[in-house]
Amino acid sequence: MKKFVNDPKNFVPEMLEGIALANPDTLRYIPAYNLIMRAGAPYENKVSIVQGSGSGHEPAHVMAVGRGMLDAACPGDVFAAPPMDYVYETAKLLASPHGVLLLVNNYTGDRMAFDMGKEMAEADGIRCEILTVNDDVAVQDSLYTVGRRGVAGNFFVIKSVGAAAERGADLDELLRIGRKVNDVTRTMGVGLTACTPPAKGTPLFELGGDEIEFGVGIHGEPGRERRKLAPADQLADDLLDAVVTDLPYESGDRVAVMINGLGGTPISELYILFRRAHQRLAERGITIGRSYVNEYCTSLDMAGASITLVRLDDEIEDLLAAPAEAAIRIF
Numbered sequence: 001m002k003k004f005v006n007d008p009k010n011f012v013p014e015m016l017e018g019i020a021l022a023n024p025d026t027l028r029y030i031p032a033y034n035l036i037m038r039a040g041a042p043y044e045n046k047v048s049i050v051q052g053s054g055s056g057h058e059p060a061h062v063m064a065v066g067r068g069m070l071d072a073a074c075p076g077d078v079f080a081a082p083p084m085d086y087v088y089e090t091a092k093l094l095a096s097p098h099g100v101l102l103l104v105n106n107y108t109g110d111r112m113a114f115d116m117g118k119e120m121a122e123a124d125g126i127r128c129e130i131l132t133v134n135d136d137v138a139v140q141d142s143l144y145t146v147g148r149r150g151v152a153g154n155f156f157v158i159k160s161v162g163a164a165a166e167r168g169a170d171l172d173e174l175l176r177i178g179r180k181v182n183d184v185t186r187t188m189g190v191g192l193t194a195c196t197p198p199a200k201g202t203p204l205f206e207l208g209g210d211e212i213e214f215g216v217g218i219h220g221e222p223g224r225e226r227r228k229l230a231p232a233d234q235l236a237d238d239l240l241d242a243v244v245t246d247l248p249y250e251s252g253d254r255v256a257v258m259i260n261g262l263g264g265t266p267i268s269e270l271y272i273l274f275r276r277a278h279q280r281l282a283e284r285g286i287t288i289g290r291s292y293v294n295e296y297c298t299s300l301d302m303a304g305a306s307i308t309l310v311r312l313d314d315e316i317e318d319l320l321a322a323p324a325e326a327a328i329r330i331f
Contacts, residue, residue, distance in 0.1 A: 087117025
């Protein structure tokens with residue numbers, strides 16, 4: 001394994017410290033809770049928005065903290081849910097007169113940590129609500145969750161509720177918006193290689209030189225099938241077909257399209273996938289209103305990509321277009 005790593009136990013805190021040092025005017029780092037938060041938070045005039053999840057998916061979610069996005073992120077270790085007390089202490093530090101919205105990707109450990117953290121915060125008189133994201137169409141259940149997994153589509157929920165919160169939307173309205181966006185968002189991914197967690201030092205699973213994992217999860221969970229590598233256009237077609245037919249998206253729809261890299265794929269290859277997705281959507285009579293090609297939710301150094309579609313309406317498109325600032329500009 002060749003990585004820029006010191007002691008693997010310090011991988012996450014050293015990363016978080018680096019993010020804070022690179023953004024001294026806008027971010028604060030609270031080492032005790034793996035917490036990255038906006039420097040001025042909590043704000044008296046808005047709901048605070050918090051995300052957790054495991055580390056290893058950067059720029060999700062610690063690099064999405066900023067105006068019009070998250071107010072804080074409290075990740076766990078690599079591919080591990082944050083401890084319950086991280087969630088509880090973060091909710092206390094981010095407590096706003098308007099409440100705290102906790103965004104949770106649908107994984108069993110994350111849901112347990114956030115449910116317990118929410119209960120403890122509410123016992124202290126802090127109003128909290130949980131919004132669960134489950135955009136992955138690959139499998140119904142996986143090693144980490146019951147029900148669909150939350151993957152790259154989480155970005156669109158963050159962006160929408162973040163924009164609405166900046167405009168003064170209350171907690172109930174943010175729940176409505178977040179659920180609406182989640183309900184029209186679908187994602188499917190493919191892994192070309194495994195990823196290597198720093199503490200493990202070896203690939204998380206084995207793939208043959210000509211094999212891919214179709215429908216892979218962002219923690220390396222198995223997908224729909226192990227199959228042979230195919231040309232980029234065929235892979236894009238298969239990913240898109242799985243996504244389009246799930247909602248389903250139909251002729252006349254206007255959509256946001258995300259081609260998300262899983263950590264080890266050159267952006268040039270992501271644009272090759274976008275080119276094909278654009279062609280196939282046009283053939284279906286589906287119009288692309290907003291395009292996103294970059295890394296948004298990764299799996300460490302996994303080579304691979306996912307495709308996300310969001311069915312747009314005037315409200316969602318307006319929120320996605322709203323100004324925002326974060327540690328990395330990917331919106």
